[in-house]
Amino acid sequence: MIGLNHYLLLATILFGIGVYGVFSKRNAVAILMSIELMLNAVNINFVAINKFIQPSNTIGQLFAIFVIVVAAAEVSVGLALIISIYRHKKSVNLSDFNLMKF
Amino acid sequence: MSITINDGVFVIISGLTILSALGVVFSRNIIHSALFLVLAFLGVAGVFFELDAGFLGLVQILIYAGAISVLIIFAIMLVMNVEVEKTNLPNPSLKTHLWGVYLAALLTIALGASIWYSELPQVKGLAVSDAVGSLAELMLGNYVVAFEVAAVLLLLAVVGAIILARGVEEE
Numbered sequence: 001m002i003g004l005n006h007y008l009l010l011a012t013i014l015f016g017i018g019v020y021g022v023f024s025k026r027n028a029v030a031i032l033m034s035i036e037l038m039l040n041a042v043n044i045n046f047v048a049i050n051k052f053i054q055p056s057n058t059i060g061q062l063f064a065i066f067v068i069v070v071a072a073a074e075v076s077v078g079l080a081l082i083i084s085i086y087r088h089k090k091s092v093n094l095s096d097f098n099l100m101k102f
Numbered sequence: 103m104s105i106t107i108n109d110g111v112f113v114i115i116s117g118l119t120i121l122s123a124l125g126v127v128f129s130r131n132i133i134h135s136a137l138f139l140v141l142a143f144l145g146v147a148g149v150f151f152e153l154d155a156g157f158l159g160l161v162q163i164l165i166y167a168g169a170i171s172v173l174i175i176f177a178i179m180l181v182m183n184v185e186v187e188k189t190n191l192p193n194p195s196l197k198t199h200l201w202g203v204y205l206a207a208l209l210t211i212a213l214g215a216s217i218w219y220s221e222l223p224q225v226k227g228l229a230v231s232d233a234v235g236s237l238a239e240l241m242l243g244n245y246v247v248a249f250e251v252a253a254v255l256l257l258l259a260v261v262g263a264i265i266l267a268r269g270v271e272e273e
Contacts, residue, residue: 001104001105001106001109002108002109002112003222004222005217005218005222006112006116007149007153008217009214009217009218010116010119010120010149012209012210012213012214012217013120013210013214014119014120014123014142014146015209015210015213016206016207016209016210017120017123017124017126017127017206018123019202019205019206019209020127020202020203020205020206021126021127022202023193023198023199023201023202023205023206024127024192024193024198024199024202025127025190025192025193026191026192026193026194027132027190027191029132029174029177029178029181030126030132030135030190032174033126033135033136033139033174034126034127036139036143036166036170037123037126037139037142040142040143040146040166043146043150043158043162044146044149044150047149047150047153047155047158048153050155051153051154051155051229052222052225053222053223053224053225053226054226054227055225055226055227055228055229055230056226056227056228056229056230057230057236057240058230058233058236058237058240059240061155061157061158061233061237062237062240062241062245064155064158065158065161065237065241066248066252068161068162068165068166069252069255069256070252070255071170072165072169072170072256072259073255073256073258073259074259075170075173075174076173076259076260076263077259077262077263077266079173079174079177079263079267080262080263080264080266080267081266082177082181083177083180083181083266083267084266084267084269086180086181087269092181
């Protein structure tokens with residue numbers, strides 16, 4: 001029987017994969033993709049807890065929608081930053097982005 | 103303890119989602135990563151349908167699998183200048199990898215064990231019959247300030263993205 005435990009475990013595993021991706025990748029776009037995975041894991045948590053603990057309202061789903069809004073804003077600004085940096089550096093490799101390091 | 107068809111559907115969908123997430127992280131071609139990301143988003147949408155959140159599943163398919171993945175693929179096409187097989191190589195430093203494995207394993211095992219061994223609270227009350235109506239009432243009722251802030255945030259993000267991506271014009 002599938003319960004809340006299994007959904008929370010699925011979200012935890014997705015979050016862990018996202019964390020590993022953020023650390024192990026060099027391409028800035030790949031790191032944005034890993035962050036999207038982590039945000040999706042959080043959304044699964046919101047909806048699962050909404051259904052299994054308090055199904056008499058939909059506040060969990062509402063906050064999942066807010067998370068989706070913030071993720072859309074984040075990914076659009078992040079990709080615009082990557083394109084803007086690429087224009088100067090001709091690279092999307094994060095180890096080349098050391099303008100602010102001294 | 104009986105196994106229902108819902109459980110089988112959950113196992114299949116979650117396995118698909120986890121495999122595609124692993125594909126996003128481990129493939130060496132960034133186009134493949136982006137396509138695996140679409141699959142992972144669709145899998146998460148399936149999880150939402152499984153959780154009786156049909157509206158949220160549709161929003162997930164429209165915004166994530168539709169809009170955000172197209173945006174990411176466009177950005178990849180704009181910033182690619184080397185051969186495509188080597189676009190998404192892992193970080194060369196072993197230390198970064200070890201830190202990544204360490205932190206990810208720590209998070210997953212600690213959180214997973216604490217979820218597995220804790221007593222979760224029981225269901226309170228009946229499910230709402232009209233989820234979309236209830237969402238609309240919350241959004242324009244108690245949470246109207248958050249709704250307006252989200253609208254302003256989206257507007258600012260669009261304007262900021264246009265300004266950043268347009269760049270400075272040469273004199």
